[in-house]
Amino acid sequence: MPTYKNEKSYPISFGRHYWVPGEEKRVPFFIPAEEIGLTVVSDDPKPRSQVLYSGEVTVPPGETVTLPVPYCGKLSLQAATEGDDVAEIHLGERAIRLDGNYGLDLDSLDWGRLGEISLSSSAGATVNLLVMEVS
Known part of the structure; x- marks a missing residue:
């Protein structure tokens, strides 16, 4: 701080x-x-970054990849697949399809209703994911 x-x-x-x-x-x-x-x-230690996760997540065929989300009050989440890849992002008990036509862009999610993000794909997929803490 x-x-x-x-x-x-x-x-x-x-x-x-x-x-x-x-x-x-x-x-x-x-x-x-x-x-x-x-x-x-x-200036040290520097404050924690607002970027909680940024990168590509490779989801093997028929598997689920689960990513814990570090604690924060509220967060924004963006997810999209690459090319013709199809995947599902699981937020709590809901699954949302990600494909070439539909990505996901959510703002002001309560961490307490999320805690973790799961990605799955029957054929395998690469998902670009950005999770940020918001005020």
């Missing part, structure tokens, strides 16, 4: 964070320190 210090003679606030003069505080995200008058003490 980045660390910032108030070296001014007056209090400084940003969002719900407040620094009294001389106070040093770690926050779980970057803030515009220079613009609000704080000094950057450290």
Whole structure:
């Protein structure tokens, strides 16, 4: 978590964070320190990326690939197959078909209703998947 210090003679606030003069505080995200008058003490460790998963998932014929989704409040999910590949993405108890005509683009899903993503394909498929944390 980045660390910032108030070296001014007056209090400084940003969002719900407040620094009294001389106070040093770690926050779980970057803030515009220079613009609000704080000094950057450290950028490390860097905040966790909003990208939870990005890449191609190879689904062998007749098999299911399950990917755990790291905890976050809400997330967006995009999934699409390559070429003529056909697959299903399983979100909870629902299966959604992915093929050359239909991909999936969902925003603001509750993590508590998901937890993991499963992909299956009877003939095998490559699925491009992007999962991101959203506010």
